[in-house]
Amino acid sequence: MTDRDSPGRPGGFSCPVPLSRHAVVTLAHGGGGTIMKRLVDGFVEAFGGPAPGDRHDGAVLELNGGRIAFTTDSYVIDPIFFPGGDIGSLAVHGTVNDLAVCGARPLWLSAGLILGEGFPLDSLERVVESMADAARRCGVRFVTGDTKVVGHPGCDGIYINTAGIGAVPPGVDVRPANVRPGDGIVVSGDIGRHGMAIMCAREGIGLETDIESDSAPIHGVVGRILESGIPVRCMRDLTRGGLAAALSEIASDSSTDFIIEEPSVPVNGQVRAACELLGFDPLHVANEGRFVTFVPGGMAADLVRLMASFDPESTPACIGTVAGEGTGAVTLRSSLGTRRPMSVLSGEQLPRIC
Amino acid sequence: MTDRDSPGRPGGFSCPVPLSRHAVVTLAHGGGGTIMKRLVDGFVEAFGGPAPGDRHDGAVLELNGGRIAFTTDSYVIDPIFFPGGDIGSLAVHGTVNDLAVCGARPLWLSAGLILGEGFPLDSLERVVESMADAARRCGVRFVTGDTKVVGHPGCDGIYINTAGIGAVPPGVDVRPANVRPGDGIVVSGDIGRHGMAIMCAREGIGLETDIESDSAPIHGVVGRILESGIPVRCMRDLTRGGLAAALSEIASDSSTDFIIEEPSVPVNGQVRAACELLGFDPLHVANEGRFVTFVPGGMAADLVRLMASFDPESTPACIGTVAGEGTGAVTLRSSLGTRRPMSVLSGEQLPRIC
Numbered sequence: 001m002t003d004r005d006s007p008g009r010p011g012g013f014s015c016p017v018p019l020s021r022h023a024v025v026t027l028a029h030g031g032g033g034t035i036m037k038r039l040v041d042g043f044v045e046a047f048g049g050p051a052p053g054d055r056h057d058g059a060v061l062e063l064n065g066g067r068i069a070f071t072t073d074s075y076v077i078d079p080i081f082f083p084g085g086d087i088g089s090l091a092v093h094g095t096v097n098d099l100a101v102c103g104a105r106p107l108w109l110s111a112g113l114i115l116g117e118g119f120p121l122d123s124l125e126r127v128v129e130s131m132a133d134a135a136r137r138c139g140v141r142f143v144t145g146d147t148k149v150v151g152h153p154g155c156d157g158i159y160i161n162t163a164g165i166g167a168v169p170p171g172v173d174v175r176p177a178n179v180r181p182g183d184g185i186v187v188s189g190d191i192g193r194h195g196m197a198i199m200c201a202r203e204g205i206g207l208e209t210d211i212e213s214d215s216a217p218i219h220g221v222v223g224r225i226l227e228s229g230i231p232v233r234c235m236r237d238l239t240r241g242g243l244a245a246a247l248s249e250i251a252s253d254s255s256t257d258f259i260i261e262e263p264s265v266p267v268n269g270q271v272r273a274a275c276e277l278l279g280f281d282p283l284h285v286a287n288e289g290r291f292v293t294f295v296p297g298g299m300a301a302d303l304v305r306l307m308a309s310f311d312p313e314s315t316p317a318c319i320g321t322v323a324g325e326g327t328g329a330v331t332l333r334s335s336l337g338t339r340r341p342m343s344v345l346s347g348e349q350l351p352r353i354c
Numbered sequence: 355m356t357d358r359d360s361p362g363r364p365g366g367f368s369c370p371v372p373l374s375r376h377a378v379v380t381l382a383h384g385g386g387g388t389i390m391k392r393l394v395d396g397f398v399e400a401f402g403g404p405a406p407g408d409r410h411d412g413a414v415l416e417l418n419g420g421r422i423a424f425t426t427d428s429y430v431i432d433p434i435f436f437p438g439g440d441i442g443s444l445a446v447h448g449t450v451n452d453l454a455v456c457g458a459r460p461l462w463l464s465a466g467l468i469l470g471e472g473f474p475l476d477s478l479e480r481v482v483e484s485m486a487d488a489a490r491r492c493g494v495r496f497v498t499g500d501t502k503v504v505g506h507p508g509c510d511g512i513y514i515n516t517a518g519i520g521a522v523p524p525g526v527d528v529r530p531a532n533v534r535p536g537d538g539i540v541v542s543g544d545i546g547r548h549g550m551a552i553m554c555a556r557e558g559i560g561l562e563t564d565i566e567s568d569s570a571p572i573h574g575v576v577g578r579i580l581e582s583g584i585p586v587r588c589m590r591d592l593t594r595g596g597l598a599a600a601l602s603e604i605a606s607d608s609s610t611d612f613i614i615e616e617p618s619v620p621v622n623g624q625v626r627a628a629c630e631l632l633g634f635d636p637l638h639v640a641n642e643g644r645f646v647t648f649v650p651g652g653m654a655a656d657l658v659r660l661m662a663s664f665d666p667e668s669t670p671a672c673i674g675t676v677a678g679e680g681t682g683a684v685t686l687r688s689s690l691g692t693r694r695p696m697s698v699l700s701g702e703q704l705p706r707i708c
Contacts, residue, residue: 023474023475024474025469025472025473025475025478026471026503027503027505028503030501030502030503031503039501040499042482043482043499043501046486047495048486049496049497058498059462059497059498061461061497061519063420063422064521065419066418068519070517070519071464072498072500072517073466074468074500076508107417108413110424110426111397111426112428114428114430114468116379117379120377121377122377124379128397131400131401132400132402135401141402142401142403143401143403143413143415143424144412144424145394145397145426146426146428146515147384147390147394148384148428148430149381149384149385150384150430150513151381151705151706152507153506153507153510154509154510155508156507159468159502161428161515163426163464163466163515163517165415165422165424165519167418352502352508
């Protein structure tokens with residue numbers, strides 16, 4: 001959607017899962033899989049949301065002759081302190097990243113805190129310090145906020161909502177509708193760190209790993225890519241549901257089919273080992289500092305070189321191509337050349353991952 | 355604050371209540387009283403917030419040669435359905451109203467839903483329908499959203515965060531710093547309905563009352579006031595902590611003292627009776643569709659007449675004056691002419707009121 005005067009498509013909202021079978025909210029409704037997608041599609045319909053090809057992790061809106069991006073996320077992660085980050089910095093990075101992949105330069109954040117009665121004040125201090133510090137590092141400002149406290153059993157710690165506003169530079173137009181057959185698909189680095197870091201931290205698993213979350217802001221790198229002259233069709237950060245959910249969503253929203261070369265998808269050795277041990281597929285594991293970019297096929301190698309030049313330790317990779325117009329099918333090709341449809345989770349892999 | 359480049363005043367955040375005495379979050383930290391104010395002042399300091407005279411329920415920011423207002427609120431009200439409204443419409447009205455009292459025309463909302471595992475899907479349908487319906491009535495659009503699900507004991511139902519963006523018309527400048535000695539203070543209608551409606555609904559009190567929440571959007575009336583030519587110094591909607599909290603905040607932020615004529619404060623008979631029975635002071639009881647406006651003293655009667663002309667059933671009233679420069683003291687004058695300082699709650703009157 002581009003402005004408030006464009007015709008909305010408001011309609012009645014009905015939950016997409018038959019009431020007779022699942023009359024209550026389940027963890028699967030928040031898991032980033034197909035059940036959540038059907039719920040969210042219902043919200044989008046009720047609220048008169050944008051056409052699929054215009055869908056982002058945020059909205060791009062016309063105002064005062066320019067364009068802004070507007071996005072929101074609530075963070076309910078458990079545990080709130082984890083290897084590589086905490087809920088405070090995550091709440092900054094996640095929303096900054098959603099703005100970045102709309103093509104926007106992040107400017108301002110809001111903070112909506114819900115605190116559980118009994119939450120330790122020293123933990124609150126650590127979280128607020130972390131939010132303020134992350135915002136400073138990202139060059140954004142918290143400009144408005146709200147605090148609520150709920151008694152038992154309403155909240156078991158702290159939930160943080162951050163909404164964000166960014167400015168979309170003239171000429172930038174990244175969205176699923178721009179994806180074209182022949183485009184290359186580039187992932188910004190190795191996947192699955194955030195999810196496996198949380199998994200190991202939460203379960204107190206005795207794995208001897210040093211896996212840290214990849215939680216980090218991506219707007220700096222995204223900004224340099226957009227300024228590089230390489231034409232960017234679409235971008236998406238990888239969060240709940242992992243790379244698989246992001247690819248499936250973009251394929252569906254752009255009515256194209258993708259082929260992904262499975263051996264090209266970068267996965268850190270420790271993450272791969274932990275996934276194998278615990279039965280996870282890295283494609284489905286959450287990230288908080290990785291994103292996927294669609295560019296014309298001939299430019300994919302240039303984009304990978306450019307991204308590697310920003311950070312020699314990063315492992316960007318071209319992982320596949322847009323095969324043609326289609327219905328949103330994503331096919332994985334193995335090292336032996338065999339093909340299989342990429343699975344998408346229906347429900348919940350790991351609750352409260354972000 | 356007016357733009358992202360103005361110098362922030364970031365500092366370390368430390369909880370304002372000594373850790374040795376209150377090492378955990380208490381309901382009082384969210385009650386709208388002085389304990390909450392000290393916590394929020396700590397956040398504002400940590401995030402480099404605005405000077406007191408520029409404080410609103412939202413932020414006013416310069417963008418593309420114009421000004422926008424940006425605000426956020428989380429809604430955790432219990433029960434979620436109450437006489438006169440529900441959490442869905444409340445989440446629209448509350449944020450629309452915060453934008454309105456910044457002087458802004460509300461445009462766009464975000465929706466951040468946190469759902470408890472086990473929350474009935476038919477209740478979710480009612481809430482989402484109510485959000486969509488309230489947005490349509492207010493002429494605003496939900497343009498972006500997020501859904502999280504938490505398992506027991508993380509959330510006992512539904513929490514909704516709405517952030518909002520509005521456009522501030524040229525020439526509009528309403529903020530505490532503009533309040534001047536001699537200004538008149540006008541309240542838009544009778545106070546205390548929302549809090550007493552929730553109180554009666556929650557406790558299943560056998561009071562034979564028909565008290566309904568005043569939950570309603572105020573941006574239409576505010577817009578007509580701003581267009582009327584009556585110079586508006588400052589506005590504030592009355593929510594947690596009631597009229598008393600709003601007056602105390604504005605007096606403090608504008609470094610002036612107020613005198614309030616207690617008999618002039620409009621209170622509905624049923625609300626007054628319920629307050630007396632239950633031991634509440636209507637000045638402290640929450641509202642969700644009332645606001646207070648500061649105008650030059652000579653214009654207060656004009657403003658009351660104008661507001662009454664919009665809605666013959668409304669009961670706007672001039673309730674006092676800005677006595678002079680000062681330290682934020684608010685004095686109540688009784689019908690006998692006796693004076694006493696207006697009390698402000700330190701903590702919690704009624705948890706989860708909004």
